[in-house]
Amino acid sequence: MPERTFTTVANLGVIDQQCVSAEGYLDSESELDDIYENGEGVANDEIEGLAWINIAAASGDEDLIKERNSMESRLGRDATLSAQQRSKDILKEIEVTRLAIAMGRLH
Secondary structure, three states, X not given: OXXXXXXXXXXXXXXXXXHHHHOOOHHHHHHXXXXXXXXXXXXXXXXXXXXXXXXXXXXXXXXXXXXXXXXHHHHOHHHHHHHHHHHHHHHHHHHHHHXXXXXXXXX
């Protein structure tokens, strides 16, 4: 299988975005927020969008932190708590994927 190189993540599908995110590409995490929040090719899911922006904002990027804080204010406490839990679940899934790749179980 040829190696994939990404110079931009804006035109990738959701599954590819998630795979790129698993490799630690901040732009992909932010893009996933937009995809889920706006329902671009997937069902609109603001909690999933907030979960991905939580992950991206953990980088310390001020613009992403502002975006996350704005979404949290708009969506409220319950949705924010749900998104925080989903972020934790996503990070666990990413770690399992990374381990599987490292062990040669995924390409």
